Amino acid sequence: MLQRIYDWIDDRVDVTPLWRDVADHEVPEHVNPGHHFSAFVYCFGGLTFFTVVIQILSGMFLTMYYVPDIVNAHASVEYLQSDVAFGMIVRGMHHWGASVVIVMVFLHTLRVFFTGSYKKPREINWVVGVLLFFIILGLGFTGYLLPWDMKAYFATQVGLEIAETVPVVGDLLSNLLAGGEFIGAQTLTRFFAIHVFFLPGALLGLIAIHFIMIRRQGISGPL
Amino acid sequence: MHRGKGMRFVTDSRIKEREHRMENIPKDYSEYPGKTEAFFPNYLLKEWVVGAVFLIGFLCLTVAHPAPLEREADPMDSSYIPLPDWFFLFLYQLLKYQFAAGDYVVIGTVVLPGLAFGALMLAPWLDKGPERNLSKRPIATSMMILAVMSVVYLTWESADQHDWEADAEQAAMGEEDILEVEEDIEGYEIYQAQGCISCHGDNMEGNPGVRGPDLYELPYDAEGVAEISVDGIGEMPPDMFDGSEEELQILSEYVADGGGVNEELEYLDEDEVDADDASDLGEEDDEDDAEEEAQ
Numbered sequence: 178m179l180q181r182i183y184d185w186i187d188d189r190v191d192v193t194p195l196w197r198d199v200a201d202h203e204v205p206e207h208v209n210p211g212h213h214f215s216a217f218v219y220c221f222g223g224l225t226f227f228t229v230v231i232q233i234l235s236g237m238f239l240t241m242y243y244v245p246d247i248v249n250a251h252a253s254v255e256y257l258q259s260d261v262a263f264g265m266i267v268r269g270m271h272h273w274g275a276s277v278v279i280v281m282v283f284l285h286t287l288r289v290f291f292t293g294s295y296k297k298p299r300e301i302n303w304v305v306g307v308l309l310f311f312i313i314l315g316l317g318f319t320g321y322l323l324p325w326d327m328k329a330y331f332a333t334q335v336g337l338e339i340a341e342t343v344p345v346v347g348d349l350l351s352n353l354l355a356g357g358e359f360i361g362a363q364t365l366t367r368f369f370a371i372h373v374f375f376l377p378g379a380l381l382g383l384i385a386i387h388f389i390m391i392r393r394q395g396i397s398g399p400l
Numbered sequence: 401m402h403r404g405k406g407m408r409f410v411t412d413s414r415i416k417e418r419e420h421r422m423e424n425i426p427k428d429y430s431e432y433p434g435k436t437e438a439f440f441p442n443y444l445l446k447e448w449v450v451g452a453v454f455l456i457g458f459l460c461l462t463v464a465h466p467a468p469l470e471r472e473a474d475p476m477d478s479s480y481i482p483l484p485d486w487f488f489l490f491l492y493q494l495l496k497y498q499f500a501a502g503d504y505v506v507i508g509t510v511v512l513p514g515l516a517f518g519a520l521m522l523a524p525w526l527d528k529g530p531e532r533n534l535s536k537r538p539i540a541t542s543m544m545i546l547a548v549m550s551v552v553y554l555t556w557e558s559a560d561q562h563d564w565e566a567d568a569e570q571a572a573m574g575e576e577d578i579l580e581v582e583e584d585i586e587g588y589e590i591y592q593a594q595g596c597i598s599c600h601g602d603n604m605e606g607n608p609g610v611r612g613p614d615l616y617e618l619p620y621d622a623e624g625v626a627e628i629s630v631d632g633i634g635e636m637p638p639d640m641f642d643g644s645e646e647e648l649q650i651l652s653e654y655v656a657d658g659g660g661v662n663e664e665l666e667y668l669d670e671d672e673v674d675a676d677d678a679s680d681l682g683e684e685d686d687e688d689d690a691e692e693e694a695q
Contacts, residue, residue: 206434251472269462293532300524307521330473331482
């Protein structure tokens with residue numbers, strides 16, 4: 178029965194090649210920790226992706242309760258943290274996940290660097306990876322403001338002051354991020370939009386490119 | 401190239417296999433000698449097991465350490481010592497050094513990070529040689545080790561220099577209530593003009609950032625308050641008051657009176673202290689003080 182449903186779909190949209198592209202490849206010995214334990218360094222990329230998935234899922238649940246305006250933001254986080262069932266765990270996952278993603282990206286970057294895997298023909302994928310790193314840092318920065326507590330407010334103020342020191346475009350950049358001269362209602366909604374729509378969109382697009390290129394080019398060979 | 405069932409689409413844009421491949425494109429995995437393993441399902445299943453263990457560890461962390469939440473943002477509290485998220489600490493610390501602060505702040509905010517991250521992004525073109533082994537490309541390796549060591553050092557220094565005790569104090573979710581003091585009388589004007597506000601708050605609620613205590617329910621009478629505002633006490637330096645005797649008199653009476661909120665508290669105290677005692681642990685201290693004073 179399942180086979181017939183699959184065939185019916187496959188006859189019309191030819192999904193077999195897509196499926197084979199995703200699943201049908203072999204894992205070479207030198208990256209398989211089952212054969213050489215030291216190959217665990219090749220896991221950091223996958224763990225980064227795994228944590229990113231955790232971030233997306235926990236973030237989706239957080240937006241069910243979070244209210245992005247300066248009057249209710251803090252109270253909604255407090256409510257989520259103290260009253261909602263499993264709210265503490267979901268927020269905890271998102272909070273600590275942010276740190277775990279950074280650590281994993283850092284380790285993954287070091288692995289790729291020290292195995293020289295960014296060399297021809299994988300230059301573009303390295304650049305995409307560095308862009309992904311910047312996007313993840315941006316997600317960390319914008320997400321930090323959202324609980325609207327003291328730490329969030331003043332850390333963002335420091336961040337915007339740093340942006341202001343950029344020659345020529347500094348003030349423009351800071352105004353663009355804050356939505357005005359001061360950190361206030363505009364800043365919070367803006368950071369929320371950036372954190373929830375703009376950056377995750379860019380993140381998913383670049384991750385797709387990152388993965389397609391890995392499948393095209395394969396994992397770099399043994400040293 | 402026919403894949404799957406070999407269907408042909410009206411506009412088949414799928415890339416055909418090229419005759420001349422780029423020289424350096426690696427061989428297919430299957431061409432490596434050794435024990436290759438199918439990704440699906442063999443390897444994926446093992447990955448799932450590792451992923452599950454990772455997830456359990458991660459969940460334990462979230463249960464053991466709930467995500468912190470400080471009191472609601474108060475933009476007027478200029479005494480708050482800011483602290484960025486830990487992964488920005490190295491940048492934050494960099495700006496504390498003289499060569500990257502003040503007039504040279506552009507070096508700290510744009511030049512050095514720009515060079516470091518620019519070099520990171522352009523690594524494939526800065527390190528073009530064919531060698532991949534890290535011992536055979538000493539410049540790239542040493543630059544990266546240097547960069548990692550600097551980031552670790554700066555982060556460490558930043559955490560080391562931060563006053564974590566003050567941080568915990570200023571972060572606390574305001575347990576005590578802020579009471580509305582009377583503001584339309586002379587006492588408050590002097591309170592404001594003498595700068596008491598900066599440490600004791602504009603409603604006498606205190607300022608944890610500079611360890612200024614609240615001034616409700618002080619154990620001093622007007623004379624005692626006057627003495628303290630001239631001589632100082634504890635961390636409060638002497639000679640904070642700078643005005644006429646008459647002003648001092650008005651101010652100290654006003655402060656000893658808790659800005660007009662104390663009487664009200666005592667009144668509440670008689671009726672409700674028993675009922676409140678059990679329900680609200682946070683206010684217990686205040687009420688105890690009030691009781692002592694009533695006796």
